Amino acid sequence: MTLKGGTSQACAACKYQRRRCTPECPLAPYFPADQPKMFQNAHRLFGVSKILKILKHLDPSQKKIAMKSIIYQANARDKHPVYGCVAEIQNLLFSIQLCEEELQTVHAQLAFYRQQQQQQEISSTISDTVSQIQLGMPPPAIVAAPPPANGNGLTLFHQDAPSQYNVASNATLPVQSYPSYSNNSYAAFVDPKENNVVNSLWIQQSYGNSVCNNNTMIMQSQLPASQTIVVPQEVTQDYDDIHHPFFDTIDDRQSYIDSKEAYDSSSESSLKDTRQSVEHVADNELKNAAACFSLTSINE
Amino acid sequence: MASSSCYNSPCAACKFLRRKCLPGCIFAPYFPPEEPHKFANVHKIFGASNVSKLLNELLPHQREDAVNTLAYEAEARVRDPVYGCVSAITFLQRQVERLQKELDAANADLMRYASGNDMSSAPLIGPHHQQEIGSTLHNMALSRRMGYDHHGGGYFPYSPSSWNDQNPSGGGGGENV
Numbered sequence: 001m002t003l004k005g006g007t008s009q010a011c012a013a014c015k016y017q018r019r020r021c022t023p024e025c026p027l028a029p030y031f032p033a034d035q036p037k038m039f040q041n042a043h044r045l046f047g048v049s050k051i052l053k054i055l056k057h058l059d060p061s062q063k064k065i066a067m068k069s070i071i072y073q074a075n076a077r078d079k080h081p082v083y084g085c086v087a088e089i090q091n092l093l094f095s096i097q098l099c100e101e102e103l104q105t106v107h108a109q110l111a112f113y114r115q116q117q118q119q120q121e122i123s124s125t126i127s128d129t130v131s132q133i134q135l136g137m138p139p140p141a142i143v144a145a146p147p148p149a150n151g152n153g154l155t156l157f158h159q160d161a162p163s164q165y166n167v168a169s170n171a172t173l174p175v176q177s178y179p180s181y182s183n184n185s186y187a188a189f190v191d192p193k194e195n196n197v198v199n200s201l202w203i204q205q206s207y208g209n210s211v212c213n214n215n216t217m218i219m220q221s222q223l224p225a226s227q228t229i230v231v232p233q234e235v236t237q238d239y240d241d242i243h244h245p246f247f248d249t250i251d252d253r254q255s256y257i258d259s260k261e262a263y264d265s266s267s268e269s270s271l272k273d274t275r276q277s278v279e280h281v282a283d284n285e286l287k288n289a290a291a292c293f294s295l296t297s298i299n300e
Numbered sequence: 301m302a303s304s305s306c307y308n309s310p311c312a313a314c315k316f317l318r319r320k321c322l323p324g325c326i327f328a329p330y331f332p333p334e335e336p337h338k339f340a341n342v343h344k345i346f347g348a349s350n351v352s353k354l355l356n357e358l359l360p361h362q363r364e365d366a367v368n369t370l371a372y373e374a375e376a377r378v379r380d381p382v383y384g385c386v387s388a389i390t391f392l393q394r395q396v397e398r399l400q401k402e403l404d405a406a407n408a409d410l411m412r413y414a415s416g417n418d419m420s421s422a423p424l425i426g427p428h429h430q431q432e433i434g435s436t437l438h439n440m441a442l443s444r445r446m447g448y449d450h451h452g453g454g455y456f457p458y459s460p461s462s463w464n465d466q467n468p469s470g471g472g473g474g475e476n477v
Contacts, residue, residue: 044350044353045350046345046346046350049347050350054377054381057381058381065383066383069382069383069384069386070384072386073384073386081354081357081358082358082362082366083365084373085373085386085389086369086372086373088389089389089392092395092396096392096395099396099399099403103402103403103406106406106407107406109410109413110406110409110410113414114413
């Protein structure tokens with residue numbers, strides 16, 4: 001209904017109700033005349049009086065946002081007369097689930113490739129070490145290896161999957177806690193045969209505020225940053241062959257360092273020379289040990 | 301389904317409205333007298349007449365779900381008059397966006413490993429495996445975007461739009477009624 005002599009058109013709300021649209025019409029800013037369906041949906045679900053009642057208790061700054069959410073809710077109910085907004089929530093939850101499954105798969109693949117890469121590096125280091133020993137060069141420093149990655153990325157999302165749904169039942173601002181109408185949850189009045197999203201929404205009701213942040217932190221990769229190398233088995237075996245049983249008590253590293261000094265002084269750097277120099281060092285060690293402990297006989 | 305016998309005690313709706321609960325009361329099966337808050341919230345936000353009209357437009361086997369979702373939305377609106385249940389939708393949309401970004405980054409890493417290993421002397425995955433990875437990821441992405449409801453409750457064949465960028469047209473019903 002247009003005003004007499006005026007250029008402004010009646011809003012969709014006043015048009016629908018067939019009444020005069022005044023400049024002070026509270027619904028005019030939210031229901032433009034060219035979108036009648038929007039108001040029809042809102043009117044059908046809420047009604048004008050209920051909408052005005054909701055807006056009445058809000059600050060002017062919040063009214064626009066509230067109307068947007070009301071209109072969204074009404075449109076969702078029009079699209080889905082049975083489930084309304086819950087249909088949207090269900091779709092989103094399903095999308096999240098698929099994304100997480102996909103992410104799990106990709107992370108598992110990445111863990112596999114990283115493990116392969118580590119093994120390749122280890123094998124290449126071993127071959128380098130062996131070749132360096134053969135050439136008479138000092139072997140590289142040896143450090144401990146990390147535990148193998150067992151697809152930790154998988155367990156992260158398994159553990160965190162429930163908490164993703166938990167958070168779904170909370171609002172972003174503020175965090176909401178929705179009470180149950182039956183013994184434990186809304187699940188009681190949802191048909192269990194349907195097994196729809198309302199079940200999953202209400203069964204998991206945890207109201208932690210920091211779940212989102214925790215999920216953000218937890219979802220990062222936990223694979224170790226540093227790469228370390230295991231003591232190569234082939235190298236130690238040589239020393240085991242030439243060791244006197246007494247030397248089992250000696251730190252392998254110490255004998256290694258001693259033999260390293262022997263390497264430096266030796267002109268010929270072959271494996272045979274290494275054994276000889278270690279034996280030489282071992283003899284000296286025996287004598288010193290005997291002096292310290294006053295051994296009467298070695299053969300005893 | 302909680303039903304209340306109107307012969308013994310009126311349903312929560314009739315109690316609240318202070319009227320006689322007749323045998324054919326449309327609210328009685330869904331608003332038991334033991335749960336007065338349920339109807340109180342629904343009436344506060346939507347109004348009994350609107351709910352009654354909505355239920356009358358639905359088939360009997362759909363009404364319980366409709367009431368439950370209305371109760372959920374009403375509760376959300378009572379607790380948060382500004383956002384209502386839309387806050388949960390917003391939060392979930394952000395979750396989806398974040399996961400998709402993470403997924404894109406992880407996929408980029410994976411492709412880098414795959415292509416990098418291909419160039420090395422001992423490729424870790426063969427071309428067949430690469431195709432498998434690609435097709436698996438593609439199928440998962442496709443099913444994700446189609447928005448299938450795998451719970452069997454219904455099929456919602458549209459992608460959830462951001463509630464802030466509202467499509468003004470209401471659209472037709474997307475559910476199987």
